[in-house]
Amino acid sequence: MNPSQGTATATPATAAPTTPTFAHEDTLPRVPLPSLEESCERFLAWCGPLLTPEERAATEAEVAAFRRPDGPGPVLQAALAGYDRTPGVHSWLDTFWPYRYLGRRDRIALNANFFFLFQDTGQPQAERAAGLIASAVAYKKQLDEEKIPPVVLRGAPQTMEQNKYLFSTTRIPGAEQDTVRHPYSEEWPGPSDARHIVVFFRGAMYRMDVLGADGTPHSLADLEAGLAAVVKAGAEPAAPGTSVGHLTTMARAEWAAARDDLLAYHPGNAAALDTVETALFCVCLEDFAPADTQETCDELLYGDRGNRWFDKAVSFVVFADGRAGINVEHCGLDGTTILSFVDTLLGTPAGEHSRLSGARSQGRPEIAPVVFELDDALQARARAAAESFAQYGADTATQTVSFEDFGSTAAKALRTSPDAFVQLAYQLAHQRAKGRLGATYESIATRQWRRGRTEAMRVVTPEIQAFVAAMEDPAADAEARRAAFRTAAAAHVTRAKECQAGEAPEQHLWELELIQRRRGADLGVTEQPALYRSPGWLTMRDDYLSTSSAPSEHIQYFGFGSTSSRCIGIAYVLLPDRFNLYLSTPRAVAGQMHAFADHLRTAVTELRELLTGE
Template structure:
């Protein structure tokens, strides 16, 4: 008998809570390669202040230890994640949401017709099948080296909607006290040309509609929206606003009962399907539209939005507060690796005639229309100020890396650092996301890629006087150090999130705890420089996707989202347009860095 989806949750080990001494020491170690002697000395003084026996660091850490011991708390990070994700005040569109571009030759795609409606119907049928299996807890827990991983994020896949607030967002989601158990919603929302429709994917008696029914429902949507919605009536634009501004706009909408009902329909929908009325020019255009698109045709607060183009190509946009890439990949793989007919049979889908399809309409006054139009224009300009580039290696993947005797991820990160030095002349702070789902409520850990060994490797390769044997040894040493640090992060032995949560505790409870004065650590060079990314990297290995992507995290950062598989390596780069030239130079240097590193490792 297959283990129930959430059976292992209460038995998973807890995320280890580092000691204050360990996090202080690691912060110094991890930031040192990026600091001058003066900056390091200033950071050492700030860490020493944090570690004072009677200092604020001790008080905050004691409060965190007390919280972790509280009955019902699964992890000391349980409050960190809402603070980190729901506390951000800028736009989530482009800044936080991420995407996957699906392959065209998946089992699911091959099992449907090639039209937009047929491809979208197959995806809906697959997702509904997954939803019903999740409700019944028959989705097998994902395992890693035989050990079950946390599955709690799967509860955020259906009917989860981020709700804008001030000073903090909230989440409307099933499996909570406010909404016990799984979602009973039977509908999805379909967006086309800025028009929003409710479509019942599940019939009144709980049986899903057949794929053919769904095709007919989607064709009805395409027929009912022959024209583009007026810009100032497409309410989806508002979801691109900075969060407090969107919260204020939402409150004005809720004042009208009809609008409140429309918003409720959208927020309770199982997921969104965004039908586009164009065919992407190329893969980069497809990726860009998955990242931000025309915001008239999006509701970025929905946890899951499938986007289907005019030619049937498809992908997914994810709201990040409750979902990480590893969870979404497992979900997507399950959808795409099975035929539409098999999904329909497994879910008990049957022909029931045309599904209920109803337009979702808003009553808007002049001020609200102006608000929507303003949001549309502001986001269009914001998206236009984002530069992107795809880089693909069709003859290099994990198989070749392993032949060369190196960790594939270490090879990738050594290449990224070498290309960065060559394109900008510096070594800069680099983030890599490390999954920690082997722990209860586990999500990710923040790895900092720049080790002393990594710097030494780049220095050696860039020095024409250094011989090949020395360069090779430096590469091997840097790769080993990279793997060791990744294992540290997987083991919960990383400083950043621990120290960051202490900062959040001061914000939340500083007055209560008597910790109201600024803490020097958080203005220290080490803390600030370590976290000021030049490169923000994350990996999404799945044979069912072509590209993974997200936006840049700062005015000079390059987002590096990569799909590294046995036979290929696809990368999506994103950065603000003012530094686009540096990103394009980085892409060119990345191609030569990969070739040079491969040749170096092959020279043994």
């Protein structure tokens, strides 16, 4: 997965409570469309540090051919500019995002979904789960009435559009591209009118009402009673092959075919799917307690046992010892939106959320098993999916890394951007672990634009190359190394600001490629431009590190899977007083990931000492 969580560079403030949630959506500025010339020049600058002279020359030749007046670039750019001017189009990225997320054909479990591990509360499982349910229902009621204040960051309102995908949203697998079933749509106008959630326990699913018939939320005591009834009903684990949730771990076209077979086999399966897909969210109760924090994170990322529906936008996971977190389907939700959601849920006691929502005791909520009828072939598919995904998880290596004595406050005391500090530390550690620098992705939030999501930043700059070289040069003294660090950090901050301003080449050039795929015959661009097979394009996008930040005091860790056979996924929580990371990589290169973690610890200490010596 290449999570687009977005890197926060300030703590969001909120507008006056009287401002409706979606008040700014139609007045936010549009995402700027870069010129072809700007993106071509930036692309050459971004990929250049990763190329040999021969590769750079070959890439420059392909860029020149692409952008020349009679080349394919101007034709594709004109088509994109025309699309951007089309009435009803919010952004030139309107088509890009569905393709990027819904077009992927591999499994989304572990590869695309991301997780947050919440801070521990010490509550028992049922109490913790009931509190999360009550808080989420309270959030939904506020959202339905547009009483969630719009986020304002450094004086700029941020798009709140993604909040429409928090509840009753489910990704639907397709043979060629997935779709999304969600409220606030033509098929389902306005907020969700669903009153239920789906609770998983031991591989079985149960519908549980969380709102009464008149829309009043159930009390915390009611919700605990309902969860207790689920646990009692699920005392015996589901029989092997009967947990349909396993199918959501399959590659998308395979899951689409299995879903079609479910619908064709028995008419009752349509109702069961409808129950799951329209549920406000899922709650996954686990009957075990992970051994430690890393295992807890792993279970949040790729735990299964038929106890997940990975297509659901939001799934709360609560373990037997009360530890809890969230697994998120990424197509409509970025980390910044989930952070705001989680901070609201966890920043106020559940009892207060319940009270403010108007919850009252109505007796134990209605619960009912969600039953799928399966023939032998479908049961075999579910068993095979379970085995395949278990192996896929086993083939993934992970590691948590925690710095209890370092955080953003320490970085700022060294007169440097905290994000620049850690990104430079990553590069130094990677050089020492793998003997080279490699393409590095960092997600940059762009929610100040209409329907804005994220921009793809490529971290390796000539200045970073020079910094790493200075750190590895025995002849370089401390003053030279500090100067190299300062120069590289300044270049990093500059590039991040450019990305926030929409001045980045990758998504723009990628969308031009997608236009050629979709409309090339009509536009007279019948073949993929050679630019997209150039060393620069292929190397810049071949991640060695995929990084994203999620700063919140309410979470311990966040994480996602790596994006390629040699990539290390780095999900980090950088707070004033602590710095926690969750690393992931294919098992075959686990040794390099563990070496990276060791070198990172050394690099952070080394850089702190270097900058302290000024």
